[in-house]
Amino acid sequence: MCHVAAAQAMATYTGRTPIPLFFSAPANNVGLNEPLPTRIIHYLHQQTGLLIDPAVSRLMGTGRSGVLNALDLAFRYLYDTDAEFVLIGGGDSYQNSELIAALDEKGRILASGVMNGFAPGEGAGFVLLTRNPAFALRSATHLPSLLVPGVANEPGHLFSDKPYRGEGLDLAFKRALSAYSGHIKIKDTHSSMNGEHFWAKEYGVAMIRNADMFESETAIHHSADCHGDLGAATGGVLINHVTQALLAGHSTNPSLIYCSSDHQYRAAVCFEPLPLTAFQASSPIPHAAPMQTGGLFP
Numbered sequence: 581m582c583h584v585a586a587a588q589a590m591a592t593y594t595g596r597t598p599i600p601l602f603f604s605a606p607a608n609n610v611g612l613n614e615p616l617p618t619r620i621i622h623y624l625h626q627q628t629g630l631l632i633d634p635a636v637s638r639l640m641g642t643g644r645s646g647v648l649n650a651l652d653l654a655f656r657y658l659y660d661t662d663a664e665f666v667l668i669g670g671g672d673s674y675q676n677s678e679l680i681a682a683l684d685e686k687g688r689i690l691a692s693g694v695m696n697g698f699a700p701g702e703g704a705g706f707v708l709l710t711r712n713p714a715f716a717l718r719s720a721t722h723l724p725s726l727l728v729p730g731v732a733n734e735p736g737h738l739f740s741d742k743p744y745r746g747e748g749l750d751l752a753f754k755r756a757l758s759a760y761s762g763h764i765k766i767k768d769t770h771s772s773m774n775g776e777h778f779w780a781k782e783y784g785v786a787m788i789r790n791a792d793m794f795e796s797e798t799a800i801h802h803s804a805d806c807h808g809d810l811g812a813a814t815g816g817v818l819i820n821h822v823t824q825a826l827l828a829g830h831s832t833n834p835s836l837i838y839c840s841s842d843h844q845y846r847a848a849v850c851f852e853p854l855p856l857t858a859f860q861a862s863s864p865i866p867h868a869a870p871m872q873t874g875g876l877f878p
Contacts, residue, residue: 581704582671589706598633604646604670604812644772645839647815648847652729669706672811698774701808705816722853724823729849730755737844746785748846753786756848766794767833770818773802774809
């Protein structure tokens with residue numbers, strides 16, 4: 581899956597210099613086997629033959645928030661170097677008997693008689709980012725851009741005995757929204773929620789505490805309803821969805837994308853379609869414009 585998605589994302593890259601891949605992998609769970617080999621980036625490089633530089637690439641085992649964590653690292657990398665391109669992405673699958681058994685034992689797998697479970701999915705989502713608007717994707721009227729993401733930790737996560745107050749996602753929202761101009765209120769939220777009740781509480785807390793930045797009737801989209809929980813691939817697929825909606829002319833709304841992991845990791849990012857007439861090529865940062873996207877999900 582990662583081979584196909586990464587190749588799609590790199591299809592229009594014409595440079596000769598290998599670029600880093602910041603890759604989102606499933607989080608390690610105590611007592612379970614490692615979900616992916618630690619050398620997955622090297623293997624992906626060898627298998628695909630893509631111009632990826634394993635030496636400066638990074639692996640993030642943070643689960644659902646991983647691609648947005650990778651985006652945060654990508655911004656830092658672009659700030660600190662003269663590089664123009666970064667590849668971010670992730671892949672995940674629940675086809676692991678030990679993991680399925682552990683989740684089923686806790687009643688988390690959607691099945692007959694289970695009212696608070698999720699449908700396991702699998703997929704991969706990659707995005708090639710550029711700081712140079714000349715190489716970026718664009719619709720007839722807008723250029724899609726991602727702002728500096730907000731990342732935070734939730735003390736009361738699923739594996740913690742601390743109270744669950746939704747503070748981590750609230751802080752991630754605040755940090756992401758601080759990068760947004762706010763000239764138009766956010767109209768769409770794209771979420772990693774998978775149907776489990778646990779995730780609704782933190783969303784409610786974050787929305788109430790940041791209500792002044794959102795339309796009163798903000799639409800919430802959670803695509804896990806359609807393809808199941810994609811785990812560590814979620815962020816890449818959500819960015820893909822929002823970007824393709826803009827390119828197809830379905831929406832020019834500013835959006836907020838957020839992902840919450842089973843562990844403490846929380847991350848959010850604002851997606852801001854920029855009018856081509858107003859975009860200043862002289863100052864592409866703090867925007868990172870998707871140059872190409874790719875994804876594969878059964």
